[in-house]
Amino acid sequence: MKARLNVLGRKHNIIGVIVQDETTGESKHFYDSVAFENVSVEQKVVLGECIESQSFEKKIEDLKQLLEDSKDHLKVLGEQIIREVVGCGGLPFGESILPNLAKEYKEHSDYIDGVSCSLDVLKSDNYA
Structure with missing residues (x-):
């Protein structure tokens, strides 16, 4: 399942996100493992399985x-x-x-x- 962002009825594939660690305030980058192959292993995720609503x-x-x-x-x-x-x-x-x-x-x-x-x-x- 692809992670999607719905903006005004238009669906966009999410290929990366920036999140903030609640304890340290540090920003972390995560990238969809299908769209980005040349990033570090700890930054690769299957966004469709990780994003919760x-x-x-x-x-x-x-x-x-x-x-x-x-x-x-x-x-x-x-x-x-x-x-x-x-x-x-x-x-x-x-x-x-x-x-x-x-x-x-x-x-x-x-x-x-x-x-x-x-x-x-x-x-x-x-x-x-």
Whole structure:
């Protein structure tokens, strides 16, 4: 994964960074190991693996939690459907809430698929 800087919607590859040591105040230079081959070993890094974005990581964690909660809800809906089918004693279901539960189950399943796809897009090279 390439490290990128997004400035006003334009993406630029990051090939080097200057950081300041918190304790000494000394500036240190680091260069992308792919773009720069003739720098010292201690200055070569894979920037795409080193640069962290706390807000990006938070969004991914939030989506993962949403996905987990949604799967739990889907499981509860499935259990409700089973109880309703067993409680009706057979077909037709008459005044049963089964059609509404089945519709909610389907919609929530589609919702989970959408959240899962969103998570995949966030993790892809184009957005990370």
